[in-house]
Amino acid sequence: DAKTTQPNSMESNEEEPVHLPCNHSTISGTDYIHWYRQLPSQGPEYVIHGLTSNVNNRMASLAIAEDRKSSTLILHRATLRDAAVYYCILNTGTASKLTFGTGTRLQVTL
Amino acid sequence: AAGVIQSPRHLIKEKRETATLKCYPIPRHDTVYWYQQGPGQDPQFLISFYEKMQSDKGSIPDRFSAQQFSDYHSELNMSSLELGDSALYFCASSLGGGGPGGEQYFGPGTRLTVT
Numbered sequence: 001d002a003k004t005t006q007p008n009s010m011e012s013n014e015e016e017p018v019h020l021p022c023n024h025s026t027i028s029g030t031d032y033i034h035w036y037r038q039l040p041s042q043g044p045e046y047v048i049h050g051l052t053s054n055v056n057n058r059m060a061s062l063a064i065a066e067d068r069k070s071s072t073l074i075l076h077r078a079t080l081r082d083a084a085v086y087y088c089i090l091n092t093g094t095a096s097k098l099t100f101g102t103g104t105r106l107q108v109t110l
Numbered sequence: 111a112a113g114v115i116q117s118p119r120h121l122i123k124e125k126r127e128t129a130t131l132k133c134y135p136i137p138r139h140d141t142v143y144w145y146q147q148g149p150g151q152d153p154q155f156l157i158s159f160y161e162k163m164q165s166d167k168g169s170i171p172d173r174f175s176a177q178q179f180s181d182y183h184s185e186l187n188m189s190s191l192e193l194g195d196s197a198l199y200f201c202a203s204s205l206g207g208g209g210p211g212g213e214q215y216f217g218p219g220t221r222l223t224v225t
Contacts, residue, residue, distance in 0.1 A: 030210060031210065032210040032211050034213070038153075042218065042219075043114075043200045043202075043216030043217055043218055043219050044145075044153060044200065044202075044214075044216045045216065046213040046214060046215060046216075049211065049213060051211070085152075087152075091209075091210040091211075092210070096141065096143070096158055096160070096165060096166055096204070096207060096209055096212065097143065097155040097158060097166050097168060098143075098145075098153075098155060098202075098214060099155065100152040100153045100154070101152065102152060103152065
């Protein structure tokens with residue numbers, strides 16, 4: 001499976017935008033880029049996914065580099081409830097499993 | 111909206127006992143996945159089923175088995191439990207076999223403690 005690299009942790013102030021980076025230099029042409037998050041004591045939660053074009057939904061935006069070797073999850077206004085571990089995952093080929101890496105632990109402060 | 115249901119939420123067993131975890135997917139979802147998350151670790155994929163057939167297999171011990179039933183619910187059976195099996199077990203569901211574009215929806219998990 002193609003690997004992703006994320007910073008171990010990031011901090012943000014409440015109501016400010018947060019940009020969570022992910023590197024995936026070995027991504028293949030058919031890999032989708034998925035983002036999930038896991039809040040404390042909860043199951044992982046789907047955030048967003050994309051293939052080549054930038055994507056927006058009610059939770060976040062996903063910006064994908066033109067060469068697809070990196071992507072950025074954008075939370076437009078962080079709240080305390082966004083404090084979680086954010087996972088960037090490549091869903092390889094036709095495999096349906098999610099391979100979780102170490103993710104980025106986001107801390108949001110007042 | 112209906113979510114993935116897992117039961118029980120908490121389970122305490124002794125070494126060498128057996129345990130059965132149940133997962134009820136979101137209505138109309140035909141694919142179920144099982145993940146294990148040890149203390150302080152990230153979730154690890156165990157096994158998945160699509161239309162009642164095993165579709166993918168991860169690092170699931172031979173002591174564990176799972177199946178998906180005609181109503182699409184799934185059960186994870188764990189035998190000869192070991193202390194190292196203590197973990198959170200998450201079930202997720204998706205529609206249409208998952209695949210690279212398909213998002214998965216996770217349940218709240220079952221916390222298994224083996225003493």
